[in-house]
Amino acid sequence: MPPQLSDRIKSIQGVRLPGRSSTWDIHIDHSVGTPTITSVTPHVSEVAESPLLLPALTHPHIHLDKAFVHSAPEYKDLLPSTGIFQEALSSTTKAKQRFSHADLLRRGEWLLAESVASGVTAMRAFVEVDHTVELVCLEAAIALKNRWAQSCNIQIACFAQDPIFSSEHGEQNMGFLQNALSGYDQIDVIGTTPYVESDLEAAKKNIEWAIDSALQLNRHVDFHLDYNLDPKKEPLVWHVLHTLKDRKWTSHSSKRVMIGHCSRLTLFSEDDWARLAAEIHDHSLPVTFVGLPTSDVYMAAAPNGSPQDRPRGTLQILHLIRKHKLDAVMGVNNVGNSFTPWGSADPLSLACLGVGIYQAGSQADAGLLYACVSTRARAAIGLEAREGLCVQDGWAPELLLVRDRDETGCGVSRPRSNVADVVWSPPGVVNRDIVVGGRLKGSVCNEDDIYHFSSLPHL
CATH class of the missing domain: 2.30.40.10 (Urease, subunit C, domain 1)
Structure with a gap:
C-alpha cells in the first residue's frame, strides 16, 4: 500500500x-x-x-505490468535459459496469458513501493494493450495511479509491444489500442514498438499511426526504436523525424516525443549524429532520447556474435547532451523479467552504472548523471522544467x-x-x-x- x-x-x-x-x-x-x-x-x-x-528522482521509462515477473511463483517455469531477445519476447507473451488484475496490482505495488522508497515521485509507466492482455494491464495501472496519487505522479503510457500492422493478430491489437485510447482519458502517452513489425513498410506505418494519433488526441508519443546492432538495418529514427516534420508536430502540439533504446544508433558516425542533431534543432522538435543501459547491455547484442565477441550497444547519453546538445535522459526500463533479469528500481543505481558505462568519473559528470534521473527526466516526460x-x-x-x-x-x-x-x-x-x-x-x-x-x- x-x-x-x-x-x-x-x-x-x-x-x-x-x-x-x-x-x-x-x-x-x-x-x-x-x-x-x-x-x-x-x-x-x-x-x-x-x-x-x-x-526527487524520476522514472522516464519503466514497464509497470511486466515488473518482477521472475519474483512471482506462478511464472517460475518462464525463467530465461538462453537470455536472447526472441526468448524474452516468447516467455513474456506466455506470462501475459496468465496476467490477472490481482497479480498486476501486487507486482505493480512491488515496483511502486521500491521506487518511492528510492526517491521517485514521478514516472512514465508503460502498460501493454493487445489481443493477449486486452485492457487488464491498463485497468490495473489506472487503479494503481489513483491509489498512489499522493506518493507518485504516475503517467500512463498505453503501449503496443506487439505488431499492429502485421502478423495474424495485428488487426486485433490495433482494435484494442483504439478502444483504450477512446475509452480512457487517464492515458497520457501513446507508445509503440515499430521494430516488431514484420517488414520495414509496416514499421513505418506504425510510426505514422502513433504520431497521427498523438496529435489527434493531444498525447505524448514514445517509441521503442532501433533496438539492434545490425548495420544492414535501416535506422527508423530518420522516419520518426521525417514524420514529425511532415505532420508539423511543433506547430500543432505542445507534447513531447521520447525515443528509447536506439542501440542501432551507436553505430552512427559523428557526422551521422551531427546530421540527426541538426534535423532536431533546425525544426525545434521536442525529442528526447532515453538510454536504457541496464536492458541494453544485457539484451542488445550484435547478430551472430561469437562467445569471445560480444559487443553491446547503449546510447552515450552524456556525449549526446554535451557534444550534440540533444535532450537525453536515462531510464530503468524493466525490472525482474526476461528482458532485464538484473538490476533494481532505484534510479540512483542507474546513475551509478552510468559512471562506468560512459567512463564518466568527474564531479561534473556525476551532476549530469543525477540530472538525467531527476530534473532532466522530469522535464522529458512533460512535467515542469527545472534548471540545475x-x-x-x-x-x-x-x-x-x-x-x-x-x-x-x-x-x-x-x-x-x-x-x-x-x-x-x-x-x-x-x-x-x-x-x-x-x-x-x-x-x-x-x-x-x-x-x-x-x-x-x-x-
Missing part, C-alpha cells in the same frame, strides 16, 4: 545544497493550489551533519534529502557531502528522506528538528 505521509511541511531547516556553501532553510507554501517552495534563505547557524537536499540541481523558489516540493544514518549495524555512518558522493556510492533507502507534495514520506521521525510542520492537519 502507499506510504503514510506527514502533515504539511512548513519549512526544512539547515540543509546543504549542491554547489553552495553553508546551510539553508527551505520554506514551503501550501495555502493556494499546488504546494510551492517560496524561498531559500541562509540558516542562522551551522548545523552538524546537515543533510544534502536534492531534487539546487532547489529554487517556485519549485514544487518534490525532494530527496540524503541523511547520515548508520546503515551497517556497526554503529558507523559515512556522510555523503555532495552529488558525486551520492552518484558514485548511492545511499541505502534508510538514508533517503522523501518529500512529495510538501509532505514527508512515512517511517521518518516527525520530531526531527530539521522539519517544521504547519498547523494545518494532514488531509
Whole structure:
C-alpha cells in the first residue's frame, strides 16, 4: 500500500545544497493550489551533519505490468535459459496469458513501493494493450495511479509491444489500442514498438499511426526504436523525424516525443549524429532520447556474435547532451523479467552504472548523471522544467534529502557531502528522506528538528 505521509511541511531547516556553501532553510507554501517552495534563505547557524537536499528522482521509462515477473511463483517455469531477445519476447507473451488484475496490482505495488522508497515521485509507466492482455494491464495501472496519487505522479503510457500492422493478430491489437485510447482519458502517452513489425513498410506505418494519433488526441508519443546492432538495418529514427516534420508536430502540439533504446544508433558516425542533431534543432522538435543501459547491455547484442565477441550497444547519453546538445535522459526500463533479469528500481543505481558505462568519473559528470534521473527526466516526460540541481523558489516540493544514518549495524555512518558522493556510492533507502507534495514520506521521525510542520492537519 502507499506510504503514510506527514502533515504539511512548513519549512526544512539547515540543509546543504549542491554547489553552495553553508546551510539553508527551505520554506514551503501550501495555502493556494499546488504546494510551492517560496524561498531559500541562509540558516542562522551551522548545523552538524546537515543533510544534502536534492531534487526527487524520476522514472522516464519503466514497464509497470511486466515488473518482477521472475519474483512471482506462478511464472517460475518462464525463467530465461538462453537470455536472447526472441526468448524474452516468447516467455513474456506466455506470462501475459496468465496476467490477472490481482497479480498486476501486487507486482505493480512491488515496483511502486521500491521506487518511492528510492526517491521517485514521478514516472512514465508503460502498460501493454493487445489481443493477449486486452485492457487488464491498463485497468490495473489506472487503479494503481489513483491509489498512489499522493506518493507518485504516475503517467500512463498505453503501449503496443506487439505488431499492429502485421502478423495474424495485428488487426486485433490495433482494435484494442483504439478502444483504450477512446475509452480512457487517464492515458497520457501513446507508445509503440515499430521494430516488431514484420517488414520495414509496416514499421513505418506504425510510426505514422502513433504520431497521427498523438496529435489527434493531444498525447505524448514514445517509441521503442532501433533496438539492434545490425548495420544492414535501416535506422527508423530518420522516419520518426521525417514524420514529425511532415505532420508539423511543433506547430500543432505542445507534447513531447521520447525515443528509447536506439542501440542501432551507436553505430552512427559523428557526422551521422551531427546530421540527426541538426534535423532536431533546425525544426525545434521536442525529442528526447532515453538510454536504457541496464536492458541494453544485457539484451542488445550484435547478430551472430561469437562467445569471445560480444559487443553491446547503449546510447552515450552524456556525449549526446554535451557534444550534440540533444535532450537525453536515462531510464530503468524493466525490472525482474526476461528482458532485464538484473538490476533494481532505484534510479540512483542507474546513475551509478552510468559512471562506468560512459567512463564518466568527474564531479561534473556525476551532476549530469543525477540530472538525467531527476530534473532532466522530469522535464522529458512533460512535467515542469527545472534548471540545475539546487532547489529554487517556485519549485514544487518534490525532494530527496540524503541523511547520515548508520546503515551497517556497526554503529558507523559515512556522510555523503555532495552529488558525486551520492552518484558514485548511492545511499541505502534508510538514508533517503522523501518529500512529495510538501509532505514527508512515512517511517521518518516527525520530531526531527530539521522539519517544521504547519498547523494545518494532514488531509
